[in-house]
Amino acid sequence: MMAASQIKPTAVAIIGAGDIFPAYAKGLAQFGNLRLIGVADAKPEAAQSRAAEFDLPLMSLDQLLGSEAEIIINLTPPLAHRAVGEAVLKAGKHLYTEKPLAGSFADGAALMEKAAALGLRIGCAPDTFLGGAGQAARALVDANGIGRIVAGQATMMERGPDDWHPNPEFFYRPGAGPLMDMGVYYLTQLVQLLGPITLVSGLAHTSWPLRQIPRGPRQGEHIKVETPTHLVAGLTFEQGAFITLSTSFDVWKHKSSHIELFGELGSLVLPDPNQFGGELELCVADGDWAAQAPLAFTGRHRGLGVAEMADALRSGRPHRASGEMALHVLEAMDAILRSAEQQAPLALQTRCARPDPVPAGFAASLQMQEQCA
Ligand SMILES: NC(=O)c1ccc[n+]([C@@H]2O[C@H](COP(=O)([O-])OP(=O)(O)OC[C@H]3O[C@@H](n4cnc5c(N)ncnc54)[C@H](O)[C@@H]3O)[C@@H](O)[C@H]2O)c1
Incomplete structure (x- = not known):
């Protein structure tokens, strides 16, 4: 088995340079198993300003989709999650998306189907x-x-x-x-x-x-x-x-x-x-x-789900902040809204397994640097 320090960091890139971007840029930097290689946004000026702020390569959306990134992180607003997610999957990349998985259960289910058909993974916030x-x-x-x-x-x-x-x-x-x-x-x-x-x-x-x-x-x-x-x-x-x-x-x-x-x-x-x-x-x-008392990871670890997904990809195990769980939670939320409209309880169609608990010493496998302030 390779020592953690010998494992090449997984290249990741971000689409969406808005309000939550700095928390991700700082959070991802804690994990030695990740390397953030670029940022793109539908508004080039937004991407340009974040690229300068965090000393990152500025990319167009096409450049980013064609880059060496293995996982692309989607930080766009919910109603853009399906279209951006589909573009990421079409480019042959694994997708990690901010919550919710998509703007509706139907859109989330379509994303999951596409990922399954292409043999790609979807990870989704929250990872807290x-x-x-x-x-x-x-x-x-x-x-x-x-x-x-x-x-x-x-x-x-x-x-x-x-x-x-x-x-x-x-x-x-x-x-x-x-x-x-x-x-x-x-x-x-x-x-x-x-x-x-x-x-x-x-x-x-x-x-x-x-x-x-x-x-x-x-x-x-x-x-x-x-x-x-x-x-x-x-x-x-x-x-x-x-x-x-x-x-x-x-x-x-x-x-x-x-x-x-x-x-x-x-x-x-x-x-x-x-x-x-x-x-x-x-x-x-x-x-x-x-x-x-809480266990490990008590600071600002935005991006922990991405680091955990990258580790899971390397070792071939399922990742914990999974698309399956996110789709189930999205169905529950979608159904709460529909139940309110219809004034009737609704049974859910999806189910998901509970993700495995995080093992002791997990921070070491993510090659964690100093905790982010
Ligand atoms: N802001 C927060 O504190 C916060 C916290 C947790 C999670 N989130 C989640 O993060 C996501 C983004 O939130 P935000 O607050 O950063 O939003 P924001 O509106 O500040 O930024 C979104 C960015 O995405 C870009 N964008 C929109 N559509 C796009 C497309 N089709 N292709 C490429 N770029 C596109 C916009 O130009 C904008 O720069 C949401 O899913 C939100 O739920 C936000």
């Missing part, structure tokens, strides 16, 4: 479940720490990204909204802990059909809201648990926990699944809450 908090929770659940999980609740409620994102329109279009943009972190964490969902029931509401950008260079401009901004869902998991999920862009503040799981033997509270680290709280029966 690979972080120390998600993995500590997984170890506790697998060790039967709270017994059989029968119920739970997950809450992502905030006032929306209007006041910090330079181009917040896409958050209010199909493929985003609080469920597809943020609920995806919560659902992915729940699926990695509990396994697949079988049935969903959704209620959806739009509190304001028009929103006004409160500050920044576009202050005062209006955004038309084209997808619900406050949703409540009931989720039945194959293993039997019933979990409620609330997601909203209409709420200033609340006091609910991010994720709470209720088992026959006790309860477990998880931190924000949009972060890699954070403390967990465990309570056995009606005893006191006890803080539980």
Whole structure:
């Protein structure tokens, strides 16, 4: 077996030079098993500015698709994920895409079919479940720490990204909204802990059909809201648990926990699944809450899923932030929206296996450099 230091880093390139690009450029630099070789964007000036900022080769989209990159990372808005993803697969590259997998379940399924036909892989964010908090929770659940999980609740409620994102329109279009943009972190964490969902029931509401950008260079401009901004869902998991999920862009503040799981033997509270680290709280029966430390990967590791996918490709094993899991989560979100429209519960067609827990010492196989600030 080759020593980690002898393995040639996997060349990766990025399409989409927008708001999230710097987090990826910095995050990917932590992993010695990856080499970022270029950036392209439909707006050449956006790519040019990021290339200069991070001292990267600037590429046209065609140059990037024809480059030596083995994995292409798609950081475009959700409604572009299918077309960009198809172009990546057509170019014979593996695809790692930002969440959600696509703007709709039909588009996500089409991407997965194309990848299967071409013998290529799809990886998909969120990869935060690979972080120390998600993995500590997984170890506790697998060790039967709270017994059989029968119920739970997950809450992502905030006032929306209007006041910090330079181009917040896409958050209010199909493929985003609080469920597809943020609920995806919560659902992915729940699926990695509990396994697949079988049935969903959704209620959806739009509190304001028009929103006004409160500050920044576009202050005062209006955004038309084209997808619900406050949703409540009931989720039945194959293993039997019933979990409620609330997601909203209409709420200033609340006091609910991010994720709470209720088992026959006790309860477990998880931190924000949009972060890699954070403390967990465990309570056995009606005893006191006890803080539980996270495992490895507790910093800003954006791109961990790409590094893990590259490692999986080299060793021929399945990768953990998989297209299969992302498609299942996308189907659940799509079905919650359809269930709300139809006012009826909907059974899901897809299922996925839980990704294997991250083994101890995994950071070494990714040849991790210093943790990103
Ligand atoms: N901004 C964040 O904090 C954040 C966090 C986590 C995940 N994400 C995800 O990352 C993705 C991108 O988000 P963002 O905030 O960077 O968006 P953004 O609007 O800031 O940037 C998107 C970039 O993609 C480019 N683009 C659009 N369509 C394209 C196409 N067809 N081909 C090539 N380039 C195209 C745009 O020109 C733009 O530069 C989304 O899927 C989002 O859900 C964003």
